[in-house]
Amino acid sequence: NAGVTQTPKFQVLKTGQSMTLQCAQDMNHEYMSWYRQDPGMGLRLIHYSVGAGITDQGEVPNGYNVSRSTTEDFPLRLLSAAPSQTSVYFCASSLGQHYNEQFFGPGTRLTVL
Amino acid sequence: DAKTTQPPSMDCAEGRAANLPCNHSTISGNEYVYWYRQIHSQGPQYIIHGLKNNETNEMASLIITEDRKSSTLILPHATLRDTAVYYCIVDSGNTGKLIFGQGTTLQVKP
Numbered sequence: 001n002a003g004v005t006q007t008p009k010f011q012v013l014k015t016g017q018s019m020t021l022q023c024a025q026d027m028n029h030e031y032m033s034w035y036r037q038d039p040g041m042g043l044r045l046i047h048y049s050v051g052a053g054i055t056d057q058g059e060v061p062n063g064y065n066v067s068r069s070t071t072e073d074f075p076l077r078l079l080s081a082a083p084s085q086t087s088v089y090f091c092a093s094s095l096g097q098h099y100n101e102q103f104f105g106p107g108t109r110l111t112v113l
Numbered sequence: 114d115a116k117t118t119q120p121p122s123m124d125c126a127e128g129r130a131a132n133l134p135c136n137h138s139t140i141s142g143n144e145y146v147y148w149y150r151q152i153h154s155q156g157p158q159y160i161i162h163g164l165k166n167n168e169t170n171e172m173a174s175l176i177i178t179e180d181r182k183s184s185t186l187i188l189p190h191a192t193l194r195d196t197a198v199y200y201c202i203v204d205s206g207n208t209g210k211l212i213f214g215q216g217t218t219l220q221v222k223p
Binding site for chain 2: 004031033035041042043044045048050058059088090092094096097098099101102103104105106107
């Protein structure tokens with residue numbers, strides 16, 4: 001099993017550009033989520049999904065869109081990048097909403113100039 | 114969700130036990146205590162969780178006080194690779210939405 005994979009590892013954007021951060025898992029996990037981590041801080045939840053076709057907002061959803069068309073993939077879209085979105089983004093998955101042993105990907109470091 | 118309080122940093126000598134405390138005085142009866150750690154620049158890693166009984170696995174032990182207002186994560190024989198930020202999280206387990214605080218930075222020294 002590859003576990004949770006994220007691409008790209010690093011990305012630099014200019015203000016106003018859009019892009020999609022990819023997240024995939026091969027563990028047949030129902031629950032997937034996206035977090036962001038700013039320097040010296042803990043992780044904050046952006047969006048989450050309890051299964052294919054179902055998504056919901058987390059603590060800091062503004063400026064981000066998600067969709068879940070398959071169990072395996074949970075992409076995070078930045079519609080119009082802003083410097084405040086400079087952060088490290090982590091994707092996580094678990095068997096289900098009620099299982100809090102979550103598996104995290106290696107992260108994507110995003111810089112918005 | 115109940116909040117947790119952890120010391121910002123701790124040191125531990127290599128080979129000794131590392132005892133990381135966490136206060137969660139407002140924990141509710143159905144809330145679990147979870148511990149994750151984050152080694153520099155990596156994604157967080159699940160360590161252990163418990164409700165009221167003490168728990169042990171291959172990584173660590175979790176000691177929860179009888180009143181459940183505090184807990185201690187024990188790494189029995191710390192190694193340099195255990196240097197990381199350790200997060201104590203309290204959650205009912207029904208939402209999947211982990212709330213990470215600042216955590217404790219554990220530095221294991223040779």
